Amino acid sequence: MxxxxxxxxxxxxxxxxxxxxxxxxxxxxxxxxxxxxLALLIILAVVAPLYAGDPVNMDPFKRLQPPSAExxxxxxxxxxxxxxxxxxxxxxxxxxxxxxxxxxTLTGLLIGVIAGxxxxxxxxxxxxxxxxxxxxxxxxxxALISLTGPGIxxxxxxxxxPEMPAVTRLVRSVVLGVRERPYVEAALCGGAGLPRVxxxxxxxxxxxxxxxxxxxxxxxxxxxxxxxxxxxxxxxxEIPSWGNMxxxxxxxxxxxxxxxxAPGICLAVTVLAxxxxxxxxxxxxxxxxxxxx
Amino acid sequence: xxxxxxxxxxxTKHYPLGRGLLKKTIPVIRAVEDVSFSVxxxxxxxxxxxxxxxxxxxxxxxxxxVEPTGGRVLIDGTDIAGLKKxxxxxxxxxxxxxxQDPYSSLNPRLTAGQIITEPVENFERLxxxxxxxxxxxxxxxxxxxxxxxxxxxxxxxxxxxQRLGIxxxxxxxxxxxxxxxxxxxxxxxxQAQILNLLLDLQQQMGIAFVFISHDLGVVExxxxxxxxMYLGRIVELAPCEALFAKPVHPYSAALIAAAPVPDPTWARxxxxxxxxxxxxxxxxxxxAFHPRCPLAVDRCRTELPPLVPMADGRLVACHVxxxxxxxxxxPSTAANxxxxxx
Numbered sequence: 001m002x003x004x005x006x007x008x009x010x011x012x013x014x015x016x017x018x019x020x021x022x023x024x025x026x027x028x029x030x031x032x033x034x035x036x037x038l039a040l041l042i043i044l045a046v047v048a049p050l051y052a053g054d055p056v057n058m059d060p061f062k063r064l065q066p067p068s069a070e071x072x073x074x075x076x077x078x079x080x081x082x083x084x085x086x087x088x089x090x091x092x093x094x095x096x097x098x099x100x101x102x103x104x105t106l107t108g109l110l111i112g113v114i115a116g117x118x119x120x121x122x123x124x125x126x127x128x129x130x131x132x133x134x135x136x137x138x139x140x141x142x143a144l145i146s147l148t149g150p151g152i153x154x155x156x157x158x159x160x161x162p163e164m165p166a167v168t169r170l171v172r173s174v175v176l177g178v179r180e181r182p183y184v185e186a187a188l189c190g191g192a193g194l195p196r197v198x199x200x201x202x203x204x205x206x207x208x209x210x211x212x213x214x215x216x217x218x219x220x221x222x223x224x225x226x227x228x229x230x231x232x233x234x235x236x237x238e239i240p241s242w243g244n245m246x247x248x249x250x251x252x253x254x255x256x257x258x259x260x261x262a263p264g265i266c267l268a269v270t271v272l273a274x275x276x277x278x279x280x281x282x283x284x285x286x287x288x289x290x291x292x293x
Numbered sequence: 294x295x296x297x298x299x300x301x302x303x304x305t306k307h308y309p310l311g312r313g314l315l316k317k318t319i320p321v322i323r324a325v326e327d328v329s330f331s332v333x334x335x336x337x338x339x340x341x342x343x344x345x346x347x348x349x350x351x352x353x354x355x356x357x358x359v360e361p362t363g364g365r366v367l368i369d370g371t372d373i374a375g376l377k378k379x380x381x382x383x384x385x386x387x388x389x390x391x392x393q394d395p396y397s398s399l400n401p402r403l404t405a406g407q408i409i410t411e412p413v414e415n416f417e418r419l420x421x422x423x424x425x426x427x428x429x430x431x432x433x434x435x436x437x438x439x440x441x442x443x444x445x446x447x448x449x450x451x452x453x454x455q456r457l458g459i460x461x462x463x464x465x466x467x468x469x470x471x472x473x474x475x476x477x478x479x480x481x482x483x484q485a486q487i488l489n490l491l492l493d494l495q496q497q498m499g500i501a502f503v504f505i506s507h508d509l510g511v512v513e514x515x516x517x518x519x520x521x522m523y524l525g526r527i528v529e530l531a532p533c534e535a536l537f538a539k540p541v542h543p544y545s546a547a548l549i550a551a552a553p554v555p556d557p558t559w560a561r562x563x564x565x566x567x568x569x570x571x572x573x574x575x576x577x578x579x580x581a582f583h584p585r586c587p588l589a590v591d592r593c594r595t596e597l598p599p600l601v602p603m604a605d606g607r608l609v610a611c612h613v614x615x616x617x618x619x620x621x622x623x624p625s626t627a628a629n630x631x632x633x634x635x
Contacts, residue, residue: 182398189356190412190461191385200411204402 030280037273045090053081055088055240064256076249076259085240086262092241093270096156096225101218103160105210108167113198113206115168116175126172129165137162137224142233150236159224163217170213171206178205208285215278219271226267242267296370297331298501299355299388299469304328304364304374306350310574323573324350326525328364329600334468335495337502339512339533341548342522345570348505349393351522352473355503356390357381368469386416389462393474395454399446405432406442409460416465431460436490452483459490463498471503476511488515509552513537521545524573524581527600531607541609544582580612588613 025032053071059079067074073082115125141158148154178184184201192200228234229243237244242263249259305328307321325347332338340348353359355366357373366374373384389412392398399408406428413419413427429439435456446454455475462470472491476484492515494500506512512519516533521544529542540546547566568585571577577584583593592612600608601615609615 182392182394183400185358186390186392186398186458186461187400187411188358189385189390190465191382191415192411193382193415196415200403201400 024284028280028284030276031284032280034273034276034278034280037269038277041090041270041273042094044087045094048084048087048091052084052087055081055084056238057081064252064259066256067258073258073262074256076245076256077252080240082245082256082259082262085245086242086266088240089242089245089263090266090270092152092235092239093222093225093267096152096159096235097218097222097270097274100156100159100163100221100225101214103156104163104217104221105167105214107160108164108213109171109203109206109210111164112168112171113175113202116172117179117194117198117202122172125168129168132161133165135162138228138231141224141228142231145228145233150233152235152239155225155228155234158228159221163221167210167213167217170209174206174209175202178202208281212278212282212285215274215281219274219278222267222271222274298334298336298369299332299503300365300367300370301331301351301355302329302365302367304351304354304366305362306347306354306359307362320574323525323576325354325361328522328525328527330520330527330530332469332501332503334501335499337495337504337515337517339504339506339516339519340522341506341509341512341519343507343548343570345573346522347525347573348507348522349473352390352471352503352505355388355471385412386465387467388469388471389465389467391455391458391462391470391472391475394478395451395458396446396478398458399454401446403445404442405444405446405449405457408446408457409464412461412464427464431464434463434494435460436486450483451479452486455479455483455487456490459487459494463494466498467500469501469503471505473505474507475504477506477508484511491515509537509549521548524571524576526581526610527608528582528610529607530600531605531609535605535607541603541607541614542582542611543586543588543614580610 057080059075062071062075062079063077065071065075065079071081071083073086076082076085111125111129115122115129137159140162141155144154144158145151179202184197187197187201225234225241226243226246229241230247231243232247234243235241237248245263246260249256253260304325306325307323310320310322328347328351330338340351342348350359354361354374357366357376361374364374365372368384368387371384373381376384403411406425409431410419410424410428414424419427425442428442432439432441437453437456437460441449441453446457449457455478458475459470475491476487479487488511491502491504495502502515504512504515513533519529519531519533519536520527521529521536521540521542523544529536529540529545531541531545536545537549540549544566551566566585566587571581571584577594579595580586580589580593580598583589586593588611590613596612598610598612598615600610602608603615
């Protein structure tokens with residue numbers, strides 16, 4: 001069995017070099033598309049002050065204007081530049097999305113490795129995770145934010161907590177599979193201590209699954225942030241975010257449709273980019289999954 | 294340093310089935326029962342037996358990859374079965390293991406050099422230069438080119454991978470190497486190369502081997518002494534030539550008769566052994582082999598035969614072929630004996 005399954009292997013991560021990038025990109029169009037879109041969005045968001053106007057400046061005389069050379073997407077009900085707000089909103093969405101994904105995957109990785117490796121912790125930790133999984137994201141966020149007041153930090157924590165158990169489960173299952181591998185036993189025979197076994201022989205195997213899961217978490221975090229902001233419990237209203245924009249402009253949809261569609265389409269495109277990247281990464285790391293479809 | 298390098302006394306491993314929270318008695322798999330043997334420096338002891346007889350568990354017990362249920366493993370007189378993790382660390386240098394599967398026993402993400410120097414790095418810090426020199430030296434010892442240093446296991450053949458496994462075991466200069474089916478996964482021609490490599494290393498460095506195999510052709514080629522296991526127990530422990538020339542225990546005889554001989558004119562000796570291996574969860578009373586043994590008498594069904602020494606120095610556990618005399622038999626088994634059969 002092992003002889004048969006051995007030749008089907010994923011791309012060896014250690015051997016990928018910068019010069020391979022065009023080849024990998026061509027062979028995995030999803031990764032290049034998703035990654036490219038996401039990279040473009042990040043660059044646009046980071047350099048926003050260079051080309052976009054002031055996103056918070058109000059002008060009551062220019063309320064609900066149609067698109068013009070001055071304000072490309074027109075203005076909203078308070079006379080603010082919709083284009084600038086959309087671009088600056090990308091900063092919030094990407095920041096919250098990436099940071100919540102990072103928080104959820106890192107804590108999930110840590111807890112998952114401990115649970116997967118230690119039989120005694122496993123039961124306790126996984127029951128706690130089951131409990132966390134049953135908490136609805138939106139309710140937890142509302143509860144936390146009503147305790148501390150709105151802020152981006154608490155929002156990230158509130159989104160990361162319910163996402164973390166899924167990562168923990170995934171990491172745990174990978175660790176459970178890898179810890180029985182003969183090469184882990186061989187490392188133990190060679191006198192390797194627990195830190196070395198975990199760091200060198202077990203952690204690297206979790207990275208592919210972790211990256212795929214990280215992308216999924218990131219996409220859902222962006223959506224959750226928008227949802228919470230729309231409900232008014234997310235990002236404070238003075239900070240432009242896509243959820244805030246849709247929420248405050250939804251009454252003017254028929255007069256100035258771009259005030260809702262600009263952030264809405266951006267939101268959809270961002271989530272699509274992250275999901276494409278995640279799907280592509282899964283194919284990249286597991287060639288068998290691709291062939292089956 | 295007198296006495297044997299490795300001495301195993303009454304080694305036992307039971308695997309409980311399930312977690313018996315409510316049930317009082319949990320069924321156990323008796324993987325290894327009361328196994329004792331010793332290995333001298335520079336000697337090769339082979340452990341043979343069919344699948345599931347506990348030979349791999351013995352290897353894992355020797356390496357402390359699993360904790361023994363009972364018994365002692367003495368290296369130079371020190372019991373390592375009872376050592377704590379920290380004290381055990383130092384003893385790892387004395388014995389190393391070569392694994393069966395050259396594919397899964399090498400971390401696919403590490404290079405050949407990283408794999409074979411890792412054991413040394415667990416004990417001392419190496420500079421990059423020292424590490425490369427050590428890796429090149431080890432590769433040369435196992436007949437590989439030092440240029441393979443930066444290869445990944447996936448870029449090597451099965452034989453080369455197994456050479457890496459041996460190089461990894463050699464890196465700590467052990468006095469004992471435990472090889473668990475070390476050549477079973479390889480082609481016959483590659484098997485021969487690896488076996489000759491092991492024999493060369495033994496001659497050059499005086500390494501003792503505990504070689505676990507189900508391939509009697511391999512065993513005959515390399516063993517000094519052979520232990521035959523059946524259902525977790527050693528049934529015969531004999532010098533290699535003596536065992537292959539004249540197996541005493543009926544199971545050894547059947548095992549040797551069943552091994553294929555590459556000679557079409559060779560008439561196979563028919564030793565009738567029927568039925569399946571009994572379950573180690575519920576082993577037969579008395580001699581574990583009696584349900585399949587052509588020689589079984591009533592005594593075999595009730596009383597466990599002890600391993601008794603025979604005139605030529607071998608140990609055999611069989612009531613018929615090697616009846617225990619009063620002096621040699623253990624007092625407990627002698628007391629329980631029922632001699633109704635005649």
